[in-house]
Amino acid sequence: MESRNVEQRRFAVGARVACLTADGWLEGTVVQVDFDGDPAEGIVPYLVELDSGGEVLAPKDTAELVVAAGQQPAEPWHVTQARELRRRGMEYAGQAKHPALFQPSQLHRWLLPSFLEATSAWRSSGQPEQLQIRRLPNVRLETEGIVSFDCFTQEFCKMLLEEVLNYQASGLPSRPPNSMNNYGLVLNEIGLKPVFSALLEEHLLGIATRLFGPIELQDAFTAGSQGFEHWGGDSLSAHHTFVVRYQPDEDRSLDMHVDECDVTFNFGLTNSDDFRGSDLAFCGMLGSEEHRKHLHTYKHRCGRCVVHLGKRRHGALAISSGRRMSLIMWCKSPVFRQSDEYLLRRFAPRTRKRPRSPDRVCLSHEHDSDYEEKLERLSRQRGEPRRFRGSTAGQ
Ligand SMILES: O=C(O)CCC(=O)C(=O)O
Numbered sequence: 001m002e003s004r005n006v007e008q009r010r011f012a013v014g015a016r017v018a019c020l021t022a023d024g025w026l027e028g029t030v031v032q033v034d035f036d037g038d039p040a041e042g043i044v045p046y047l048v049e050l051d052s053g054g055e056v057l058a059p060k061d062t063a064e065l066v067v068a069a070g071q072q073p074a075e076p077w078h079v080t081q082a083r084e085l086r087r088r089g090m091e092y093a094g095q096a097k098h099p100a101l102f103q104p105s106q107l108h109r110w111l112l113p114s115f116l117e118a119t120s121a122w123r124s125s126g127q128p129e130q131l132q133i134r135r136l137p138n139v140r141l142e143t144e145g146i147v148s149f150d151c152f153t154q155e156f157c158k159m160l161l162e163e164v165l166n167y168q169a170s171g172l173p174s175r176p177p178n179s180m181n182n183y184g185l186v187l188n189e190i191g192l193k194p195v196f197s198a199l200l201e202e203h204l205l206g207i208a209t210r211l212f213g214p215i216e217l218q219d220a221f222t223a224g225s226q227g228f229e230h231w232g233g234d235s236l237s238a239h240h241t242f243v244v245r246y247q248p249d250e251d252r253s254l255d256m257h258v259d260e261c262d263v264t265f266n267f268g269l270t271n272s273d274d275f276r277g278s279d280l281a282f283c284g285m286l287g288s289e290e291h292r293k294h295l296h297t298y299k300h301r302c303g304r305c306v307v308h309l310g311k312r313r314h315g316a317l318a319i320s321s322g323r324r325m326s327l328i329m330w331c332k333s334p335v336f337r338q339s340d341e342y343l344l345r346r347f348a349p350r351t352r353k354r355p356r357s358p359d360r361v362c363l364s365h366e367h368d369s370d371y372e373e374k375l376e377r378l379s380r381q382r383g384e385p386r387r388f389r390g391s392t393a394g395q
């Protein structure tokens with residue numbers, strides 16, 4: 001609420017303005033200044049009638065929220081595209097194969113009872129200490145900074161895969177799930193975002209707090225293990241949630257990379273018998289001397305979650321047969337990203353020592369400018385025949 005001061009308002013009744021709304025910048029006309037019509041809002045600087053229909057209240061008289069019509073900043077193309085896809089995705093709800101999947105109130109049905117049990121005391125008390133990582137079903141400390149546990153029921157995995165196929169058969173638009181995977185679906189854009197927001201808020205946030213939250217909230221389960229630094233695990237609130245698909249004639253593997261997020265939850269959706277290969281290889285943290293050293297290889301299992309920091313290098317090894325699908329939540333903490341601690345984690349040099357010589361599996365074709373050179377050196381060390389740049393097998 002702002003105090004009444006009509007003379008100092010930037011716009012008068014009748015002015016043409018653009019307002020930042022949940023649907024992006026929308027143009028309209030100011031119909032009241034210092035509007036006092038909604039007891040819940042108090043006095044708000046402007047009531048604007050939108051050209052597209054409806055009205056909007058501008059809660060503050062600042063250029064971040066209201067500008068002269070035509071002066072609104074250009075929106076990045078991907079924001080416009082994502083909004084349009086979400087709008088079309090909402091139409092899908094009526095054609096869904098499993099409408100219950102779209103209801104946050106049904107979420108508990110898709111989670112294993114033992115998983116629900118492990119997060120319940122934290123959920124009801126709000127105290128992170130009440131969530132004990134060791135009580136997550138079949139929990140495993142895979143290696144430093146990486147934990148896995150059972151989470152979803154088999155029924156959920158099957159239903160979600162059917163839903164993805166059903167959406168893809170509907171003819172509604174979709175796009176690749178991220179800038180690296182070509183096959184899959186962004187679940188946030190087919191009407192499933194509220195369900196995964198509930199999963200994050202009601203369950204995963206507690207786990208992330210205990211693994212990647214402030215040091216005083218971290219769980220004894222990982223005590224003595226490296227790799228469990230504070231990356232805003234206690235304030236994750238945004239997520240990009242999608243399904244990826246690998247098969248020999250589509251995406252066979254995924255180059256080594258770090259994710260555009262703070263904490264990643266990756267859930268297997270397909271049975272281990274349905275594919276061969278396609279393991280997830282983990283290396284060191286971005287900026288560390290271990291960044292290109294191999295740490296661990298993880299085998300996906302249906303319904304099981306593996307959680308790691310987004311800035312840990314990882315990639316999917318080649319699939320040799322069958323099909324693997326996984327559900328991935330890239331989770332971010334906008335709050336933590338404003339902190340000095342984040343800047344330190346993200347941008348301060350971690351070490352002055354020389355990075356250790358890379359392991360082959362951790363090399364990235366896309367991100368390492370010395371990829372060819374290192375690959376060649378590693379091949380020579382292993383006594384493999386010399387590779388020639390640009391040559392193709394069989395020529
Ligand atoms: O294939 C996987 O399980 C991992 C995919 C991945 O790392 C990603 O999409 O960021």
Ligand SMILES: [Fe+2]
Binds near residue numbers: 257258259314
């Ligand atoms: Fe990733």
